């Protein structure tokens with residue numbers, strides 16, 4: 212008769228970890244997806260410059276997290292906006308830190324985005340088949356700048372007020388759409404209480420939602436197309452499925468890379 216040995220502490224712990232993971236995997240396939248993401252192949256000679264995208268993503272997460280905390284105390288009303296910011300800075304536990312992280316983090320986010328974009332440009336990583344990801348990146352950049360612009364007004368002090376007046380006036384000078392854009396941003400013909408709540412809604416709901424969705428799409432394409440090798444690499448640039456040429460010179464997807472010869476080179 213087979214005797215059952217008592218599981219060791221280690222086995223019990225393993226079981227306790229595996230059980231919820233298996234539960235989620237059986238119902239969603241999520242664990243497999245995450246494993247695929249973490250253990251996928253990338254060129255052997257990727258370097259630190261290729262971490263700038265992840266650094267930008269981290270900066271976005273910091274902005275989202277600190278922004279949610281600030282939103283718990285901030286009041287988007289001309290009467291209370293400035294005093295609520297003072298309250299956050301001076302009275303709330305670690306409020307100065309959270310606000311400082313959000314304010315300085317905004318600049319870090321934009322700077323990292325530009326550095327990441329510069330890396331992509333200098334590595335030629337915007338070329339086929341990554342043009343669509345470059346276009347999504349440009350939209351992300353525009354959204355990031357919009358986030359900075361709308362956030363600047365929220366403290367409702369003299370600097371933020373007049374900077375926004377200038378910003379809206381510049382928008383208003385754009386051909387054709389300018390006046391409509393200025394009117395939309397102001398929520399009227401001049402900056403008023405509605406402008407503040409409008410900027411707040413755009414700043415904390417509309418643009419972050421759009422950025423999160425675009426980052427999802429951006430990452431989907433990064434995983435699908437693979438990461439490019441540096442320009443000095445001896446490996447073929449890019450090892451994504453679309454770039455592996457088949458016998459007849461077309462990529463596996465059936466797309467032909469512009470300028471591809473019959474032999475796939």
Ligand code: HEM
Nearest residue numbers: 261263264265267268328336344345348349351352438439
């Ligand atoms: C919220 C802003 C952004 C985030 C979070 C983000 C994130 C990432 C990450 C994690 C990668 C893969 C790793 C890497 O190459 O660094 C990547 C690749 C890429 N990004 Fe971005 N990115 C952002 C903005 C941009 C911008 C502004 C552009 C260009 C206009 C851009 C274009 C690309 C392209 C073309 C790739 C593929 C590069 C390759 O395969 O080597 N991204 N991005």
